[in-house]
Amino acid sequence: MTQTLQKRTFTRRHALKVLGGAAGIAAIASPDTLLAAPGTSPFAVLRAQETVNLKWFMWSGSPAEVDAWKHLASMVTAKYPTIKIEFVTASWPDYWTKLPTEAAGGTLQDIISLQSLRTPGFADLFQPLTSFIDKDKFEVSAFDESIIGGLTYQDGLRALPYDFGPEVIFYNKDMFQKANLPFPKVDWTYDEFLDTAKKLTTGGKYGYGAWPYPDSWLPFALSDGATYLDSAGKLDLTNDSLVAAFSKYTELVHKLKYAPSIPSTKDTNYMQAQWMAGNVAMHVNGPWQMINFKSGVKFDFGIVPMPKGTKGSVTVSAGSGFGVSKTTKHADEVWKAVTVLTGPEAEQYLASAGRAFAARKDEQQYWYKNAVEGSQETLEAALKSVVPYKVTPQWQQVSTLLLQYGIPAMNGQTDPKDALTQVQAQAGG
Amino acid sequence: MRRAAQSEAVATRGAASWRIRRRRPRSDTVAAYGFLAPNGIGFLVFTLIPIGASFVISLYHWPLVGEASFAGTQNYRALATSDPVFWQVLRNTFSYVFGYVPLNILLSLGIAVWLSSKIRGKNLFRVIFFLPVVTPMVANAMIWTLLYMPQSGVIDWFLVNVLHISGPNWLGSQTLAMPAMIVMSVWQGFGYNMLILSAGLQSIPVELYDAAAIDGASSWRRFLNVTLPLLTPFLFFAFVMTLITSFQVFTQPYVLTGGGPGVSTTTLVLYLYNNGFQFFKMGYASALAWILFVIIMTATAIQFVAQKRWVHYG
Numbered sequence: 001m002t003q004t005l006q007k008r009t010f011t012r013r014h015a016l017k018v019l020g021g022a023a024g025i026a027a028i029a030s031p032d033t034l035l036a037a038p039g040t041s042p043f044a045v046l047r048a049q050e051t052v053n054l055k056w057f058m059w060s061g062s063p064a065e066v067d068a069w070k071h072l073a074s075m076v077t078a079k080y081p082t083i084k085i086e087f088v089t090a091s092w093p094d095y096w097t098k099l100p101t102e103a104a105g106g107t108l109q110d111i112i113s114l115q116s117l118r119t120p121g122f123a124d125l126f127q128p129l130t131s132f133i134d135k136d137k138f139e140v141s142a143f144d145e146s147i148i149g150g151l152t153y154q155d156g157l158r159a160l161p162y163d164f165g166p167e168v169i170f171y172n173k174d175m176f177q178k179a180n181l182p183f184p185k186v187d188w189t190y191d192e193f194l195d196t197a198k199k200l201t202t203g204g205k206y207g208y209g210a211w212p213y214p215d216s217w218l219p220f221a222l223s224d225g226a227t228y229l230d231s232a233g234k235l236d237l238t239n240d241s242l243v244a245a246f247s248k249y250t251e252l253v254h255k256l257k258y259a260p261s262i263p264s265t266k267d268t269n270y271m272q273a274q275w276m277a278g279n280v281a282m283h284v285n286g287p288w289q290m291i292n293f294k295s296g297v298k299f300d301f302g303i304v305p306m307p308k309g310t311k312g313s314v315t316v317s318a319g320s321g322f323g324v325s326k327t328t329k330h331a332d333e334v335w336k337a338v339t340v341l342t343g344p345e346a347e348q349y350l351a352s353a354g355r356a357f358a359a360r361k362d363e364q365q366y367w368y369k370n371a372v373e374g375s376q377e378t379l380e381a382a383l384k385s386v387v388p389y390k391v392t393p394q395w396q397q398v399s400t401l402l403l404q405y406g407i408p409a410m411n412g413q414t415d416p417k418d419a420l421t422q423v424q425a426q427a428g429g
Numbered sequence: 430m431r432r433a434a435q436s437e438a439v440a441t442r443g444a445a446s447w448r449i450r451r452r453r454p455r456s457d458t459v460a461a462y463g464f465l466a467p468n469g470i471g472f473l474v475f476t477l478i479p480i481g482a483s484f485v486i487s488l489y490h491w492p493l494v495g496e497a498s499f500a501g502t503q504n505y506r507a508l509a510t511s512d513p514v515f516w517q518v519l520r521n522t523f524s525y526v527f528g529y530v531p532l533n534i535l536l537s538l539g540i541a542v543w544l545s546s547k548i549r550g551k552n553l554f555r556v557i558f559f560l561p562v563v564t565p566m567v568a569n570a571m572i573w574t575l576l577y578m579p580q581s582g583v584i585d586w587f588l589v590n591v592l593h594i595s596g597p598n599w600l601g602s603q604t605l606a607m608p609a610m611i612v613m614s615v616w617q618g619f620g621y622n623m624l625i626l627s628a629g630l631q632s633i634p635v636e637l638y639d640a641a642a643i644d645g646a647s648s649w650r651r652f653l654n655v656t657l658p659l660l661t662p663f664l665f666f667a668f669v670m671t672l673i674t675s676f677q678v679f680t681q682p683y684v685l686t687g688g689g690p691g692v693s694t695t696t697l698v699l700y701l702y703n704n705g706f707q708f709f710k711m712g713y714a715s716a717l718a719w720i721l722f723v724i725i726m727t728a729t730a731i732q733f734v735a736q737k738r739w740v741h742y743g
Contacts, residue, residue, distance in 0.1 A: 097706045100493040104711075124494045204580060261579055263600035264694070266687025279581070397708045404689035411601045414691065422691070425513045 050082065052333045055109035056341075057088045057102070058322075059095035061269075064295050068355045075349075076340045083333050085111070093268055096396060099125065103327070110328040111337055114159040115320040116150030117215075120393040126323040128156030132335045142344075143359045146388050147319040160342040163356030164319025165287035166382040167219050169307075173300035175200055175281040183374075184304040186381045190223070193307035197258035200281040209280035210252045210259035211271040212406020214399055215389075216284045219316055221245035222387065223309030235392050235428045237420040246409075247416040254412025261411045268403065286318065287379060290354035290371050302374050305382040315382050316389035319359055397427040480722075487715035494709065504716035514692045514700075521607065522697045526675045528611040529618075533671055534664070536615060537622035542652070544623075545630040555627065559620040566617065570684035573613040574600070577685075600686050603693040610681050610694055617681075618674075622667040629663030630656070661740040669732050676725050697721045 056073060060066045066089060073085040088109060090098050096118065102108045103125050114122060133140060140148060140157070147164035151157055169184070176183055179200055184192070197207030211217070218228065226241035236242070252259040260280065262270070275283040276297050284306075293301060306313045322341050324334045340346060344363060350356035351366035357379065358364045368376040392398065405419035462469075487504055491497040508515045540558060544551045561569060576583045577599040588596035599609040633656060641651045679698040682688050688695035688703065695703075697717060705714030 100709055101706065104493045122494070261598045261601055263574070263577060263579060263598060264606055264686040264689035265574070265600070266683060394708070400703070400707055404687065404695075405691050407601055408603050408690035408693075411598060411690070413601075413603055419691075422513065 051084055052082060052330050053084045053086060054111055054328075054330060054334060054337060055086050055088055056111040056322075056337075057090075057095070057099065057109035058113045059092045060089045061092060062292050062296065064291055064353075065355060068291070068350060068353050071349065072341050072346050075343075075346055076337045079340050080333075080336055083337055085337060093266075096122075106327070108325045108327045110325055110330055110334045111322055111341070112325045113320060113322050114151060116147060116161075116164070116318050117389055117391050117395055119151055119153050119158060120391060121396060123153035123158050125326055126158035127326055127331060128158065129160065129323065129335070130156040132324070132331075133157070136335075136339075138339065142361065144319075144361055146317055146386065147321070147359050149388055150317075150319060151321050151323075159321035159323030160338050161319050161321035161359035162342045162347065162350060163288055164317055164359050165357040166305075166315045166317040166379065166386045167215060167284050167286055168303045168305055168315065168378055168382050169282050170275065170285050170289070170293065170301055170303050171282045172275065172278060172280075172297075173302055175205065175278070175299075183302055184307075186305055186377055187308065187313075188304065189308045190220075194256070194258070197252070197282065198256070201258045205278070206260045206280045207258045207282065208252060209271040209274050209283035210249060210410055211262070211283070212402050212410055213268060214402055215286075215316070215318070216271070217246065217249045218389075219284065219306045219314065220249055220309065222314040222316065223306055223311055224248070225309070225311040229390055229392070233390065233392070235394070235398060235424060237398075237424040237428070238417070243417045243420060246420060250406075250410045250412070250416045253410040259410075262407050264404070264407050266403075268399075287357040287367070287371070287375075288320075288355065290357075290367070290375075294354050294372075300372075302372055303378045304374075305378055305385075312385055313382075314385050314387060317383075317386045318389050321359070392427075394427045398423060401427055483715040483718055486712055487719050489712045490710075491712035491715070492709050493705075493711055497712070500712060504713050505720075507713070508716055508720065514695070517692055518695050518697055518700045521693065521695055522676065522678075524607060525611060525614075525678055525696060526672065528608070529614050529675045529678075530668070530671050532611065532615045533619050533622060533675075534668060537619040537667065538626055538660075538664070540619070541623045541626035541630055542656070544627060555624065558623055561617045562620040564617075566680040567684055569617050570613065570681055574685055577609055601690055603690050606686055606690060606694045610685055613685065614675075614678070614681050618671070622671060625667050626660065626663055629660045633659045658741045662742055665732075665736050665740045669729060672728055672732065673725055676721065676728065697724075 056069075058069055060069060066087075069089070070087050073087050076083055076085055089095075095113070099108075099112065099122065108125065112125060114126060132138065143161055144164055147161040148157060150164070151159045151161055171184060173183065179202070181196060181199055184196060188196075193208075200207035214228075221228070221242055224241070224245045226245040227239065228235070228237060228242055230236040230239075253261055260274070267273070271280070271283050272285060272289070274280050276293070278297075278299060287303070306315045322338045324331050324338065328334050342359070344360060347356070347358040347360045347363035348366050351358040351363050352370050354367065354370055357367045368379075401423040402419075405414070405422050408414040409416040409419040486497075488500060488502070489497045490500045490503075544554055548554075579585055579596065579598040579601065582596075582599075584599070585596035588594050597605055599605050637655050637659075638651055641655050646654065677698050678696050679702065682694045682696055682699045683702070686694045688699050692700075698721065701714045701717040701721070704710045704717065
């Protein structure tokens with residue numbers, strides 16, 4: 001009896017093994033392999049026809065932008081038919097919350113996007129591109145150097161840039177014309193800026209939209225020779241030069257009243273929305289917004305470099321790119337896709353659509369062609385005096401806190417120095 | 430013989446009933462566990478285990494990206510001693526609770542009593558007052574952001590054009606932002622308690638009012654000595670639930686003010702969220718979560734002990 005049982009068990013196991021093996025073989029031998037042309041290796045055929053589905057995570061701010069990104073994704077498939085891309089998006093602030101959450105949850109997408117100001121904070125999620133660049137002898141020199149620097153962290157470049165751009169002033173031409181004012185010139189001074197803002201402040205509208213986010217006011221501070229990092233690159237918001245520059249900026253709201261007082265908000269684009277609604281005549285922004293403004297505002301607008309302070313017209317530049325996520329299983333395909341997404345054709349498309357002031361130097365001309373009048377002169381002037389926007393790994397916290405503490409300082413409720421001291425105490429470590 | 434048969438029958442019956450007794454409770458127990466299982470598993474997987482995990486995380490420096498390192502009680506000590514805003518955030522949370530809870534209870538009680546009298550279209554009113562509760566909080570907060578807007582907001586428009594005074598910058602002011610947030614929250618939340626208290630009012634027997642009226646009690650006396658005591662179990666429920674949710678307030682400051690100006694409207698949960706998902710300090714955020722947990726448990730326990738003094742059941 002024992003023998004019979006043993007025998008039966010053996011037989012069952014045996015049968016299972018045979019079945020399992022057969023199933024395995026069946027799985028490997030897909031119809032593709034079986035139909036492989038005589039003379040070719042079945043595995044080569046299998047690999048050539050295997051479609052790789054990649055997920056691409058990127059922020060966007062309008063349907064026009066989403067369409068532009070989806071068009072880029074289709075460019076990748078056109079070049080590499082086996083690579084299919086699924087576009088996943090979130091708003092700008094949400095993107096930076098979701099990205100590390102996805103990483104922590106083990107669901108990080110394959111192609112992920114990086115902005116230069118966040119390079120130190122998020123570099124860990126990106127594979128250094130050095131080995132891919134070396135293998136393909138990829139020409140990095142075709143891109144603007146400052147943005148390549150901005151996306152580099154420790155052991156290498158983390159993303160190939162698609163755009164960059166200096167912060168400039170966007171102005172509402174209709175409001176200037178209504179006030180019988182000439183449009184600002186490329187070499188205008190801070191005094192001229194003040195005078196213009198004063199004259200534009202009338203009938204419930206304001207000349208300028210002051211905003212406590214660092215991107216908006218640091219160019220003013222830098223133009224006055226202020227610094228915000230110490231020589232070791234650590235946050236230094238409480239030095240006298242910066243306190244003076246920030247105090248001067250807040251006066252635009254609470255003393256001169258050329259800029260509206262601000263409600264507390266988490267909406268980092270609040271002042272941009274005020275400008276788009278025609279409530280303020282001027283505000284600071286980057287050339288990447290051209291696509292949204294051209295389709296989203298009902299007035300004529302222009303751009304002009306930052307007004308000259310005591311140290312000239314200095315501005316910061318920031319930009320973004322796409323990289324290979326640390327956890328992707330298809331690093332080679334992602335690299336291929338990224339080279340298309342930031343390739344000359346894609347850059348031409350993005351530049352022509354106004355979405356991106358191209359990071360590739362040869363394609364910048366296309367942005368000028370479709371941007372508003374005078375853009376080329378403005379950007380060329382701004383690029384001459386641009387400095388790289390250096391940041392600390394906690395820059396996100398710095399920006400968030402500057403928004404929170406800057407608002408009461410702008411409204412004249414707290415001392416600007418106290419606001420900077422609070423931010424320094426919380427995010428300086 | 431008969432006796433033997435009898436005793437046998439008794440024995441059989443006994444055995445049978447024993448079997449029934451045994452079988453029935455067992456099958457009931459299985460069924461009971463079966464019915465409890467979905468909720469039980471959900472509670473275990475989505476509540477109990479995460480609570481335990483969050484305590485472990487609170488003992489680490491745990492960045493969302495990168496390696497975690499053991500910190501012991503450092504996160505807790507940092508909160509209490511070196512965090513420049515933690516105590517301010519705690520004060521904000523308490524001032525929200527002390528502002529919001531009494532206002533909410535008073536308003537919902539008032540409206541519920543008013544709607545329990547004979548007035549036309551009271552069901553319509555109930556629906557109207559309840560609507561903000563079922564509307565998504567984010568939508569409510571967005572609308573109130575627009576109402577509070579300086580210069581272009583509806584409230585400001587009213588103050589300027591009707592009362593001819595200039596309105597303040599509600600959400601930009603460190604003194605007004607918190608009251609503004611409380612007002613919005615009360616408008617949003619009182620409908621729920623109003624409905625609970627309305628149900629409570631309907632459960633009070635009419636005879637008691639009749640008896641009180643015959644005894645010559647004024648309507649105010651009837652409210653004080655009949656309505657209120659019999660409503661206390663409902664008030665207790667409303668009070669406890671409102672207290673717990675108000676300690677957890679998040680959406681209002683998140684959407685309305687972003688926690689500012691400064692940190693004047695940053696509440697514990699918003700601070701927790703910022704630390705966890707903006708600044709990616711998960712360990713620190715978990716420590717905050719545990720502090721909040723202890724506060725809520727304490728407040729609820731005090732409620733349950735104190736209820737013996739003021740809640741009348743039946």
